[in-house]
Amino acid sequence: EGIPDDVSDPDPLAFAGAPSHPPVDVPHLLDTPAACQDLVDHVAPPGYFVELRHMPNDEFLQQYNVNLARQVAMGSQLRL
Numbered sequence: 200e201g202i203p204d205d206v207s208d209p210d211p212l213a214f215a216g217a218p219s220h221p222p223v224d225v226p227h228l229l230d231t232p233a234a235c236q237d238l239v240d241h242v243a244p245p246g247y248f249v250e251l252r253h254m255p256n257d258e259f260l261q262q263y264n265v266n267l268a269r270q271v272a273m274g275s276q277l278r279l
Contacts, residue, residue, distance in 0.1 A: 251259055 251262065254262065
């Protein structure tokens with residue numbers, strides 16, 4: 200059904216219709232206050248931002264780099 204006669208080993212996905220595209224405003228759904236709050240609630244532990252607010256700049260950047268390295272390492276371990 201719909202496969203050309205000269206195709207010996209048809210790939211069913213090659214003849215499927217084009218995938219539907221999401222609405223143009225989907226990326227902007229992440230810019231809502233609820234989406235930001237959800238991210239903060241599920242990613243940052245309680246009190247995390249209070250600790251960072253009172254740190255000097257150099258200590259803040261060092262702490263940020265440590266946390267980023269931990270997050271990357273955890274992500275790599277989860278992919279394995």
